[in-house]
Amino acid sequence: MKADHRATLLQRQIFSPGLFSVTFSCPELAQTTRAGQFAMVDVPDRIQPYLRRAYSVADADPAAGTVEFLLKTIGRGTSALERLPEGSAVRLLGPLGNAFTVSDLARGARVAIVAGGIGAAPFPMLLKALARAGVSSDFYFGGRNARELALAARFAGSVTGEVVLSTDDGSLGEKGFVTQALARRLSGGASYARVYACGPMPMFAALAKVVRPAGLSSEFSTEAEMGCGFGACLGCVIPGTEKPFIVSCSEGPILSPEKIKW
């Protein structure tokens, strides 16, 4: 059940300037969160940011009682968390939203995880869940340049299949978009029981064109600016195919690409 939890910042790890993780002590949230869900993070006593921020839970350790977020410094919320002293108290509202589907996959199945930049955020926990289910995961991780892929270090040792890195400028891994790297392997005969993806909207639009003709089951973790995170403000809608708007926080954030109007 979702609740507003007190949490304490235990640790911050910097991967490169502006790319970091924060780990909080928050036992209840650590026990209740499933891969793909998110929390609304409130850094207290601030005029700005006024609203909470929605961040995917990157990983949760029920035994240690910790939850981790992978973040990129973009606006006031992430800047505040980049500077927040260790030991500080925050509030975490969660777990919110739906989760990635894992339970329907057969042992021995193979899936692809496609991440664009900070879109890698929800995947450490998913990789663990897939590994527990005996599912092999190929991890496609793309960014504009090598610096954007500094988070790859966070995934060392946790990917059970192939790691495919790509950069727009070719400074690391394959040159081009991560969706092109996936398309090349699919046309080379690779097959996946599911494609999990998280990244910017242009990446989703390109990926939808790759997975839909191939008839691949897909789950996209969408991003929208959220006011509340639990379906009250209706600020985070995404244009839909079955109805005008999908409420990203309460009906998502994990959505099938067929439901999204591109």
Place this chain on the structure above:
Amino acid sequence: MTTKPLGVRLGPLALANPITTASGTFGYGLEFTDFVDLASLGGLCTKGLSLKPHAGNPPPRICETPAGMLNAIGLQNVGIDNFLAEKLPQLRALGATVIANVWGDLEDDYVTVVRALEGAEGIAAVELNISCPNVRQGGMLFGNSPPLTRALVAKVRAATMRPLIVKLSPNAPDLVLSARAAHEAGADILSLVNTFVGMAIDPETARPRISFGTGGLSGPAIRPIAVRMVYEVAKALPGVPLMGIGGIAELSDVLEFLAAGATAVQVGTASFKDPGVSGRLVRELAAYCETKETTVAGLVGRAHRAGSVGGEAGAEG
């Protein structure tokens, strides 16, 4: 001191306490059941209900601003039929005091929705939204013109026996004139204020941050203006029950609006940031009244009473 120190009476509407939640910031109430005992609130104002389901505006719909936010949701809602069939029975089962917020494009739309509500059980009052700044028709157009306000309220008044609240627009040229028009046309209670029309522009793209262009500003940023407006309307229309709205997040904010002349308040944007805030304010207000040995009724309008502004003690008796 009465046995129920938190109880308030706003004309024909009696509430167990003065803490209610503002329309548009509390969904249909059901989104908050993990955080608030709905029965503990004085009341909850539903998302604005229209005749037909309404899709609302395309995204982006919200943007954060200093101490607040802009929104142009565009009154997305499930429509009156779905509300009555699906939402209201659940709210009744939870013991909520339901204030149905109503809007329309045309006068007749308001009347039709209010008539549909008239047959339903479990609605404590109707609140007319004549002040939404985020739709092209209706909404604020009614609220910004005293003659249109008067005509609409009179028509709706004739269609309902229920306590009638009219939610005023702070964007009206003269709020006191609008308030007077609504009251004279039959409003039992006035709620004020709705959001202020604002705008935020992305400095890189030079485009508005909200697809609608402008949006309604809410949150603590508007509180001093809202307090001033409640104070002015209370002074101009003594005896007309008011519900104060604008950036309420703390007990001190509640006390401020009561002092300005509101008999009840509506908690708005704060519920997004802190979904349990309304229930907590009820508990804090109860503790405050007990400690101070006072009633909420005794806290209403203190700023208007001789002596209280000058600092003389004992004004609240």
